[in-house]
Amino acid sequence: MRLRKVMLVFKKDWLEIKRNHEVILPMIIIPLILSIGFPLVFIVGITMVPESASSMEDLENMIRNLPEHERNALSQMTPLQASIYLFTLYFLAPLFLIIPVMVSSVIAADSFAGEKERKTIEALLATPISDSELLLGKVMVSFVPSFMITVISFIAYSILVNILSFTMLGRFLFPNLLWIMLIFCLSPAMAFASICLTVIISAKVKGFREAQQISGMLLLPIIALMLGQIAGIIMLGPVIIGVLTLSIILIDYAVLSLSVRAFKREEILQKLI
Amino acid sequence: MESIIAEGLTKRFNTIIAVDHISFRIREGEVFGLLGPNGAGKTTTIRMLSCLIKPSEGFALVGGYDIIKESNKVREIVGVLTENPSLYERLTAYENLWFFAEAYGISDTNERDGRIRELLEFFDLWGRRGDKVGTFSRGMKQKLAIARALVHRPPIIFLDEPTAGLDPESAKEIRDLIGRLSKHEKCTILLCTHRLEDAEKLCSKVMIINKGKNIAIGSLEELARLVGKPTLQIGLLSINEKITDSLKALKEVKDVFIDPQLSRLILNLDDESSTPKIVKEVVHAGGMILSVNMVYPSLEEVYLKLIREGTA
Numbered sequence: 001m002r003l004r005k006v007m008l009v010f011k012k013d014w015l016e017i018k019r020n021h022e023v024i025l026p027m028i029i030i031p032l033i034l035s036i037g038f039p040l041v042f043i044v045g046i047t048m049v050p051e052s053a054s055s056m057e058d059l060e061n062m063i064r065n066l067p068e069h070e071r072n073a074l075s076q077m078t079p080l081q082a083s084i085y086l087f088t089l090y091f092l093a094p095l096f097l098i099i100p101v102m103v104s105s106v107i108a109a110d111s112f113a114g115e116k117e118r119k120t121i122e123a124l125l126a127t128p129i130s131d132s133e134l135l136l137g138k139v140m141v142s143f144v145p146s147f148m149i150t151v152i153s154f155i156a157y158s159i160l161v162n163i164l165s166f167t168m169l170g171r172f173l174f175p176n177l178l179w180i181m182l183i184f185c186l187s188p189a190m191a192f193a194s195i196c197l198t199v200i201i202s203a204k205v206k207g208f209r210e211a212q213q214i215s216g217m218l219l220l221p222i223i224a225l226m227l228g229q230i231a232g233i234i235m236l237g238p239v240i241i242g243v244l245t246l247s248i249i250l251i252d253y254a255v256l257s258l259s260v261r262a263f264k265r266e267e268i269l270q271k272l273i
Numbered sequence: 274m275e276s277i278i279a280e281g282l283t284k285r286f287n288t289i290i291a292v293d294h295i296s297f298r299i300r301e302g303e304v305f306g307l308l309g310p311n312g313a314g315k316t317t318t319i320r321m322l323s324c325l326i327k328p329s330e331g332f333a334l335v336g337g338y339d340i341i342k343e344s345n346k347v348r349e350i351v352g353v354l355t356e357n358p359s360l361y362e363r364l365t366a367y368e369n370l371w372f373f374a375e376a377y378g379i380s381d382t383n384e385r386d387g388r389i390r391e392l393l394e395f396f397d398l399w400g401r402r403g404d405k406v407g408t409f410s411r412g413m414k415q416k417l418a419i420a421r422a423l424v425h426r427p428p429i430i431f432l433d434e435p436t437a438g439l440d441p442e443s444a445k446e447i448r449d450l451i452g453r454l455s456k457h458e459k460c461t462i463l464l465c466t467h468r469l470e471d472a473e474k475l476c477s478k479v480m481i482i483n484k485g486k487n488i489a490i491g492s493l494e495e496l497a498r499l500v501g502k503p504t505l506q507i508g509l510l511s512i513n514e515k516i517t518d519s520l521k522a523l524k525e526v527k528d529v530f531i532d533p534q535l536s537r538l539i540l541n542l543d544d545e546s547s548t549p550k551i552v553k554e555v556v557h558a559g560g561m562i563l564s565v566n567m568v569y570p571s572l573e574e575v576y577l578k579l580i581r582e583g584t585a
């Protein structure tokens with residue numbers, strides 16, 4: 001493995017992606033909606049129509065699973081304050097995972113399936129860059145921007161929530177251990193899994209769109225997590241996130257070896273047509 | 274010395290046999306033509322030799338390296354012009370060559386920039402180096418793709434229809450370039466083309482395949498002999514009966530035709546080694562000889578005849 005070649009593939013792919021609005025637009029819009037759009041809609045909603053804030057009974061399911069000190073803290077709050085607290089800290093947490101998962105899979109779909117669809121892969125595979133160098137360069141170009149975007153979105157989100165919580169609750173909610181683990185442990189692990197899955201999908205499909213559509217299924221576990229929280233089956237916390245991260249790392253290992261097997265240059269071209 | 278040796282190369286795609294046990298040898302510095310109708314298996318052969326797909330059977334050595342076991346070594350020494358230009362349309366002409374130069378290991382910045390400039394200037398693309406390739410015309414893309422194949426000065430070059438989409442002047446430039454690369458830089462070139470006149474001008478050896486099978490292989494002369502004997506054409510200042518009669522009397526001459534417009538005699542011979550005797554006879558009969566040519570059937574005639582025989 002020659003690092004220079006890996007970086008070369010990375011640089012080339014990044015140059016291409018930067019100029020492809022089909023990739024750049026979702027990379028900008030998804031994080032904007034989740035980190036700015038959702039909280040703003042929420043703020044506007046509850047301040048314009050205060051009765052839209054849930055009553056304590058509606059939140060009961062979520063509260064039930066919280067640790068003791070959190071429940072105590074919530075019992076001191078008005079329903080409005082409690083909604084803000086639960087929405088910004090807990091409800092949006094699983095949804096935030098959409099950013100690393102979708103951004104990384106959009107880039108990976110372009111880098112793998114897109115390159116195949118545009119038939120540029122043939123000249124690329126004719127070069128003496130090895131399979132593993134190509135794979136690593138392309139995984140990195142999917143991973144690095146998605147991680148950076150996730151962190152930037154997190155910072156924007158923290159600032160926005162802090163402004164809101166300071167005015168409504170009189171204190172800052174961020175930084176917060178749950179979210180730090182969410183962004184720096186679970187997010188990268190999930191992004192990596194989604195990239196590897198997209199590599200496997202890309203080997204089977206014709207083009208970028210198809211790969212992207214199929215990889216949309218990666219959102220299902222995130223939605224399941226969100227519904228699980230609302231229904232009170234599961235409640236995110238540092239321990240749960242730690243456990244989730246470890247299990248995703250195991251999945252990462254499995255899908256990585258599958259994607260290494262799927263990325264065989266002699267077979268890529270055979271299925272091109 | 275042999276640069277490329279292929280033995281029984283075969284490629285199956287499910288039920289189709291795209292390439293069916295073909296064997297050939299290409300000497301260093303030789304331009305070898307691979308001809309055949311659409312779907313004959315030319316592109317598939319090039320893809321196997323450049324290690325883009327694995328042969329189902331058979332083996333090949335390219336530059337002394339085994340295409341199956343030492344594929345990365347093969348990739349290093351080979352330059353490929355793929356069937357479709359396979360260029361990054363969102364990158365500029367310069368960026369495309371930059372990427373491939375680095376990919377082929379030209380890491381010295383000065384050397385790389387010099388080489389890229391040299392190629393872009395040669396192909397008249399230097400002025401457009403900063404434009405995205407997506408905005409290029411088909412022929413411009415084709416030229417850039419050829420430049421990419423040559424960027425690392427490969428000793429072995431595979432060209433899949435290099436003159437497709439080029440205007441006559443550019444096509445001639447490419448032809449001259451191929452000739453130069455083979456003569457002066459000792460590059461071994463495998464050329465697939467549908468332009469038989471290109472193959473005729475460039476190739477020292479030609480292989481014709483159809484439906485994956487080898488139909489004929491040899492030098493242009495050898496192939497010509499397969500389909501017919503050469504004719505001897507003698508240009509004269511003037512033709513008279515004394516000359517034609519004396520020629521008809523010779524047992525080596527089978528037929529004599531007169532081409533009155535060009536004042537030329539066209540003779541069918543059994544054996545071209547009788548040419549000196551015939552010339553002597555013409556002189557003896559008082560003929561004023563302007564030119565003597567041994568004319569072989571053109572590659573086009575040979576090609577069409579062999580392909581038709583093959584399918585019959």
Ligand SMILES: Nc1ncnc2c1ncn2[C@@H]1O[C@H](COP(=O)(O)OP(=O)(O)OP(=O)(O)O)[C@@H](O)[C@H]1O
Nearest residue numbers: 270271273286291310311312313314315316317318
């Ligand atoms: N990836 C593939 N999968 C299935 N069949 C293929 C594949 N590639 C080529 N073939 C088949 O192999 C045969 C030879 O194709 P190939 O592209 O080598 O022909 P060619 O001689 O280059 O033709 P042309 O002059 O049209 O370029 C064709 O019948 C084609 O359909």
Ligand SMILES: [Mg+2]
Nearest residue numbers: 315316356433
């Ligand atoms: Mg072809």
